Amino acid sequence: METVKVQDLTANDLPWKIRYDASRCTLCGSCVATCSFRAIEAKVERRRMVFSEGDFPDPQQRFSAVPVIRQVSTLVSHCRGCGGCEKVCPNDAIGPIRNIDNRLPIVTRCLSGDSIKRGGRKNLESTVRTLDKMRVGRISQMTDPSLDAQRHTFDLLAPFGRILPAGKLPFHLGANGELVNDGQAPPVRWIYPVVIGDMSIGALSWRMWEAVAMAVAYLNEECGMPVRMCSGEGGVPVRLLKSKYLKYMILQIASGHFGWNRIANTLPHMVEDPCGIIIKIGQGAKPGDGGLLMAQKVADHIMAIRGVPKADLLSPPNHQGLYSIEESVQKMFLSMNAAFKFRVPVAIKVAASSTSVSVFNNLVRDPYNIVGGFFLDGVDGGTGAAHEVSLDHTGHPIVSKLRDCYLAAVTQGRQEQIPLWAAGGLGRTGDLAADAFKMMCLGANGVFAGKLILQMAGCIGNEMGRCNACNTGLCPVGITTQNPTLVRRLDPEKAAQNIVNYYLAMDQELKKLMAPIGNSSLPIGRSDALITTDRAVAERLKIQYVC
Amino acid sequence: MCRIGAIKSRNYVHPSLALLLMQSQQKGHDNSGFAMVMQDLGGLFEGYKHLPTLSMACTDEGLKLAEDILHAAGFNRVLQWVPETNNLPGLDIIAMPNYVFETFQYPKNYRSAPQKEKEDLLLEMRLQLREALEEDDLGFVYSFWPDVITLKEIGDPKDIGTYFNLWEPDNKFTAKVITAQCRQNTNYDIVRYAAHPFFLQGYTALANGENTFYQKNKEFQAKLHHGYIGFESDSQCFLYTMHYVHRVLGWPLNYYKHVITPLPFEELSSRPDSDVLLAIRQSLAHLEINGPNTIIGVMPDSTLFTCCDAKKLRPIVIGRSEEMVVFSSEVCGINELLPDRNWEDDIYPHEREMITIDADLEVQRWRQ
Ligand code: SF4
Ligand code: SF4
Numbered sequence: 035m036e037t038v039k040v041q042d043l044t045a046n047d048l049p050w051k052i053r054y055d056a057s058r059c060t061l062c063g064s065c066v067a068t069c070s071f072r073a074i075e076a077k078v079e080r081r082r083m084v085f086s087e088g089d090f091p092d093p094q095q096r097f098s099a100v101p102v103i104r105q106v107s108t109l110v111s112h113c114r115g116c117g118g119c120e121k122v123c124p125n126d127a128i129g130p131i132r133n134i135d136n137r138l139p140i141v142t143r144c145l146s147g148d149s150i151k152r153g154g155r156k157n158l159e160s161t162v163r164t165l166d167k168m169r170v171g172r173i174s175q176m177t178d179p180s181l182d183a184q185r186h187t188f189d190l191l192a193p194f195g196r197i198l199p200a201g202k203l204p205f206h207l208g209a210n211g212e213l214v215n216d217g218q219a220p221p222v223r224w225i226y227p228v229v230i231g232d233m234s235i236g237a238l239s240w241r242m243w244e245a246v247a248m249a250v251a252y253l254n255e256e257c258g259m260p261v262r263m264c265s266g267e268g269g270v271p272v273r274l275l276k277s278k279y280l281k282y283m284i285l286q287i288a289s290g291h292f293g294w295n296r297i298a299n300t301l302p303h304m305v306e307d308p309c310g311i312i313i314k315i316g317q318g319a320k321p322g323d324g325g326l327l328m329a330q331k332v333a334d335h336i337m338a339i340r341g342v343p344k345a346d347l348l349s350p351p352n353h354q355g356l357y358s359i360e361e362s363v364q365k366m367f368l369s370m371n372a373a374f375k376f377r378v379p380v381a382i383k384v385a386a387s388s389t390s391v392s393v394f395n396n397l398v399r400d401p402y403n404i405v406g407g408f409f410l411d412g413v414d415g416g417t418g419a420a421h422e423v424s425l426d427h428t429g430h431p432i433v434s435k436l437r438d439c440y441l442a443a444v445t446q447g448r449q450e451q452i453p454l455w456a457a458g459g460l461g462r463t464g465d466l467a468a469d470a471f472k473m474m475c476l477g478a479n480g481v482f483a484g485k486l487i488l489q490m491a492g493c494i495g496n497e498m499g500r501c502n503a504c505n506t507g508l509c510p511v512g513i514t515t516q517n518p519t520l521v522r523r524l525d526p527e528k529a530a531q532n533i534v535n536y537y538l539a540m541d542q543e544l545k546k547l548m549a550p551i552g553n554s555s556l557p558i559g560r561s562d563a564l565i566t567t568d569r570a571v572a573e574r575l576k577i578q579y580v581c
Numbered sequence: 582m583c584r585i586g587a588i589k590s591r592n593y594v595h596p597s598l599a600l601l602l603m604q605s606q607q608k609g610h611d612n613s614g615f616a617m618v619m620q621d622l623g624g625l626f627e628g629y630k631h632l633p634t635l636s637m638a639c640t641d642e643g644l645k646l647a648e649d650i651l652h653a654a655g656f657n658r659v660l661q662w663v664p665e666t667n668n669l670p671g672l673d674i675i676a677m678p679n680y681v682f683e684t685f686q687y688p689k690n691y692r693s694a695p696q697k698e699k700e701d702l703l704l705e706m707r708l709q710l711r712e713a714l715e716e717d718d719l720g721f722v723y724s725f726w727p728d729v730i731t732l733k734e735i736g737d738p739k740d741i742g743t744y745f746n747l748w749e750p751d752n753k754f755t756a757k758v759i760t761a762q763c764r765q766n767t768n769y770d771i772v773r774y775a776a777h778p779f780f781l782q783g784y785t786a787l788a789n790g791e792n793t794f795y796q797k798n799k800e801f802q803a804k805l806h807h808g809y810i811g812f813e814s815d816s817q818c819f820l821y822t823m824h825y826v827h828r829v830l831g832w833p834l835n836y837y838k839h840v841i842t843p844l845p846f847e848e849l850s851s852r853p854d855s856d857v858l859l860a861i862r863q864s865l866a867h868l869e870i871n872g873p874n875t876i877i878g879v880m881p882d883s884t885l886f887t888c889c890d891a892k893k894l895r896p897i898v899i900g901r902s903e904e905m906v907v908f909s910s911e912v913c914g915i916n917e918l919l920p921d922r923n924w925e926d927d928i929y930p931h932e933r934e935m936i937t938i939d940a941d942l943e944v945q946r947w948r949q
Contacts, residue, residue: 174793179873179894186892189845193863200830200864205857211833215856222863224846447804449797449867552793553871554891562796 043145045105047137049499050113050130052105058127061101065119065128070508070520073113074128077104103128109145112138115500116510132498139422150422151326153504153514154495155319155459155485156414158426163462164433164571165469171565171580174552183542183549190544190556191260192480193453194284194310195222195379195406220403221379223309226253226261227556228470228540230533231457231484232286232312232383234266236327236336236347237418237504238488242513245491245526247274249533250282261537262309264482267325267349269293269339272300281306286383287366288314289324290349292340301373310406311370311380313363318411318458320420321385321429324349328419330507333516367404381407386430386458394439398448407453409482410436414459416485418514419505432458433476437575440477440559449559453479461486462497466536467543475560476575488513490536491529584763585777585789585897587877587908588918589885589938593623593755594905596732598918600742603763605913607738614764615738616776618785619730619756621883625662626684626730632659633703634684636731637710638677638773639720646719647710648683654706655688664745664754674736674744677720682730704782704808721773724780730756733776738763758883762787775813779820782808782828783881786820789910790874790895794867798822801867805829819876822868827880834880836861838935838949841870842891877908886937893932899944900927906938 038044045051052074066074083096105113113130120129142150174180181188197220204217230250235243246263253261267288274280275297285308287294316322327336327347337344363382370380382405384393390410397405412432417425436456443449456478460469462485470481485493492511495501504514512524548554551563564577572579584606588598599617626634637647648658661683666676686692691699707725714720723731734741742748762777777787792798795815802809802821806829809821819841826837843862849855862869873894877887887897887908900907900915902922907915912927930936933949 174872181892187845191846193866197863198860200825200861203860203864205832205860207831207833212854213832213836213857213861215860219860222859224859224863444800444804447801449801450863552873555866555869555871559797559800559867560794 043107043109043141045107046133046135047141048105048107048112049133049136049138050115051133052103052113052119053129053131054103055127056100056102058125059103060125062124064122064124065103068118068122068510070118070510070515070517071114071116071503071506072111073106074103074119075106076101078102079104109142114503114510116494116503118510151328151419151505152422152425152502153416153418153420154425154502155416155462155497156426156429157497157499157502159497163459164431165460165472166463167568167571168472168564168566168577170471170475170547170551170563171578172563173550180552181549181554183545186549186554188545188548188554190227190541191224192227192455192556193222193450194225194262194381195453196220196403197222197451197453198403199448199451218376220406221377222406223379224260225309225480226259227474227480228261228466228537229284229455229480229482230261230263230487231415231482232264232266232284232314233418233484233487234268234286234292234325234327235270235339236268236292236331236516237266237514239509239512239515239521239524240335241521241524241526242488242491242529245524245529246487246533247279248526248530249537251279252530252534253537254282257534257538259537259541264312267292267314268327268336269296271339272296275300276303276305278306280304280308283308284310284312286312286314287370288349289351290347292342292347292349295341296339298373307374307378310378311374312383312407312409313366313370313380314383315363316383316385316387316411317417318385318413318415318429318432319417320424321387321413322351323420323424324351326419326505328505328507331514331516336516364404371404379406380404381409381455383409383411386410386412386432386435388430390430390435391438391442394452395442395446398443398446398452405452407455408439409455409457410439412456412458414462415457416488417504432456432460433473434574436473436478437476441576443477444559450479455480455482457482457484467540467547470540471544471547471557472564475557475564477559477561479556479558487533490532492524492532583777583789584910584914585761585787585875585877585908586910586914587758587760587787587879587885587887588905589758589883589942590905591757591942592904593627593752593757594759595750595752595755596747596759596761597742597750599759599761600738600747601917602907602909602914603738603761605917606909606911607763614733614735614776615741615761616733616764616778617731617759617761618724618778618780618879619759620728620785620879621757622728622730623755623757624751624753625660626728629660629684630728632684632686633725633727634682634730635710635725636723636729637681637720638679638723638733639681639714640678642717643714643719644679644681646713647722650710650713651685651706655690656685656706658683659686660684662754666744667746669743672736672740672744674734674740676734676736676744679720680732680745700782708808708810726780726783729780729783731778731780733773735773758879758885760785760787760877760879772813774811777814777816778877779814779817781820781824784820784824784828785879786816786823786876788816788819788874788876789897790890791815791872792818792870792874793872794870797867798870816874818870819874819878823878825868834884834886834937835935835947835949838888840865840868842888842932842949843869844949875910882940884937884939886935887930888935889930889932891932896929898927898929899936900924901942901944906942906944
């Protein structure tokens with residue numbers, strides 16, 4: 035027998051313990067084969083068996099070596115609670131159980147001397163979400179009738195692009211008393227108010243990325259819903275860049291500039307303009323931190339698309355410039371606008387922060403009108419990989435910050451000149467329509483969501499420490515991995531279908547929320563439609579307190 | 582639900598017609614007030630069309646204060662008309678002590694000033710008066726504009742008519758355009774300023790219904806023009822948008838409809854002028870209205886028009902004769918005034934329509 039030392043890592047120290055019932059197990063091996071983390075293995079145990087053979091009880095014992103499934107207790111190969119083994123076990127013999135005595139946060143740091151990295155969303159569950167403390171409480175009745183979600187038509191579109199104030203529109207009066215537009219105004223796209231957030235083709239498996247792209251194409255071409263997806267940093271396959279579907283894509287450039295060589299080289303071959311460009315300055319889940327793609331996930335096609343060697347790909351926290359960050363961002367905006375000859379709106383994505391309003395005000399007052407959207411990402415957003423300490427302890431919630439930005443625009447009479455888009459844990463409870471609707475009432479023109487899209491495709495990660503292993507390249511459902519065997523687990527068509535269906539359901543639900551407040555256009559800034567039973571929330575967001 | 586009505590006539594008519602128009606529509610609601618704006622004035626005021634008339638309800642102190650302010654600014658009174666009132670017992674009216682309609686000559690240095698400067702001065706003066714009188718509830722300043730008179734009071738419209746002697750037609754107090762409202766108080770305290778019609782620099786608007794985009798309209802308008810104040814009623818937003826689109830932006834009236842009830846994106850994108858309409862929709866998204874309502878408006882040149890919400894959730898009827906065009910929430914109002922008209926010529930405007938009545942009483946139906 036081996037000696038066990040008190041510092042040794044055992045199942046007791048880990049976040050998940052394996053429940054295993056040897057009497058039900060037929061040793062088919064399915065669980066071991068399915069566990070992408072190698073957190074379980076087949077082992078041999080010495081077992082004592084008591085038996086009696088005669089007509090009268092005559093207990094005897096026998097020792098034998100029996101094969102069993104055992105949990106692996108190492109830092110690299112610990113159980114993530116994904117439930118894969120449980121899913122595949124034909125006899126319900128195995129499954130993970132949450133271990134409340136978990137010591138992993140301590141032992142990982144002690145054993146590795148390195149900061150903890152993981153994916154997913156913030157894991158510190160706090161109180162009830164602010165969004166859930168609000169209801170749509172201004173119901174149209176009688177003199178101001180509500181609409182019929184089935185019968186009436188609704189305009190569910192949101193702007194992406196810089197909008198000029200009416201007095202600055204390049205209009206003159208034509209001969210027949212009609213207004214004629216004879217100048218140039220910044221491009222504006224009207225798109226579905228829920229954008230699929232920026233998840234790169236390196237963070238996602240090619241099948242997952244393809245599934246999202248497929249869903250978007252289907253929603254546009256077959257369902258008439260102008261849904262857009264953002265590429266994330268890291269480029270886009272050339273075939274897509276050259277196809278007509280490019281118009282459904284919002285290309286992203288972040289501080290690593292990954293993939294932009296290819297995009298720039300493909301410019302002359304594009305048959306359609308992309309929907310827009312987002313320059314990513316920050317991300318809500320890990321504000322102040324750049325992107326992180328671990329070498330495990332840098333497969334051949336990623337190396338090709340991004341034009342990089344196989345190594346950890348770390349985007350710097352800031353866009354680099356010779357003189358200042360502002361200068362480099364300004365330059366980037368101008369060059370992006372110019373690259374597409376001012377036909378494609380360019381937006382900015384920043385992490386919500388105490389200072390967001392100043393950033394927003396600077397952009398709104400910019401006389402060159404170069405910023406066509408303010409994508410504000412809150413602390414509850416997801417990520418493929420980040421330092422756990424950033425994920426759990428940095429960031430700013432989206433709700434009040436979005437509201438602050440909207441009210442800053444109101445104070446200046448500049449509502450919607452730079453459309454506001456909000457994200458960060460929206461749809462976390464599974465109900466994106468309600469979250470989106472409330473954010474719009476508070477002033478957002480639209481919202482974007484990433485993690486929820488993965489959950490539609492089958493991601494089982496959650497905010498209570500389940501899975502969150504997106505950084506490891508071992509995603510058990512083939513979503514955030516480049517490992518061919520794991521990727522094959524994901525059926526892209528099924529994933530695309532789920533996304534399409536979710537969007538169709540959400541569309542109905544949005545109408546179901548618009549109808550009772552009697553609005554056929556999106557209720558942007560209709561904070562009068564919201565109520566809350568929480569005084570602090572009412573005061574902070576300037577909505578009606580009720581009890 | 583308020584009832585609204587308007588009369589545009591070839592000849593000068595007395596406000597008793599407006600009372601008649603509104604009276605038959607009174608059943609079933611609270612009749613908490615009556616208000617009207619008269620434009621293109623006849624009678625006593627006919628000779629003073631180019632000079633501004635102040636319409637005000639106030640206390641004695643308020644009257645003195647207002648006159649002092651105007652005199653200090655260089656205005657000289659050239660005409661004053663105080664309606665005789667019948668303070669009979671039992672009348673349902675909460676009247677202010679004084680009702681004043683006074684016409685003024687412009688200050689010397691403004692007499693040959695460009696029209697726009699004069700108009701801006703008049704607005705400044707009205708805002709100044711309103712603010713001064715607001716302090717101790719000294720009174721309400723409704724309009725200060727050439728050829729326009731406004732009267733608003735709280736109480737039963739019938740009694741308000743009796744109080745002001747408006748049931749008796751005469752030729753001293755007449756106009757070619759009269760817009761009027763019988764108030765059904767719902768959301769707001771009974772405030773005189775909250776009663777339609779609302780007036781600003783030659784533009785009049787009154788509405789029947791609700792504007793569920795009130796909050797966003799209000800937040801946006803508050804920064805567009807310093808004359809956009811008060812917001813005592815969600816229907817003021819209709820007036821301010823009208824003023825903004827037509828006067829500030831200088832766009833033709835038709836675009837007012839495009840601003841408040843823009844075409845759905847799908848319809849809009851297939852039109853030849855889609856670039857203009859889309860630009861308007863996106864730049865003025867916060868002036869869109871939603872909810873059920875019908876608007877009646879009068880332009881500075883006395884053109885009368887009406888349009889309604891994009892779903893036609895509030896009705897309006899237009900009846901006409903050779904001499905007169907009448908707008909009314911309910912057809913019974915028109916029947917009182919024009920019993921012998923050809924009913925088949927009545928117009929029931931639909932949701933994408935704007936009906937304008939010009940100086941020759943010509944009716945134009947414009948389709949959005
Ligand atoms: S729950 Fe998932 S990670 Fe844990 S042992 Fe089972 S398959 Fe492996
Ligand atoms: S299932 Fe995949 S995507 Fe979801 S949390 Fe786990 S590793 Fe991440």
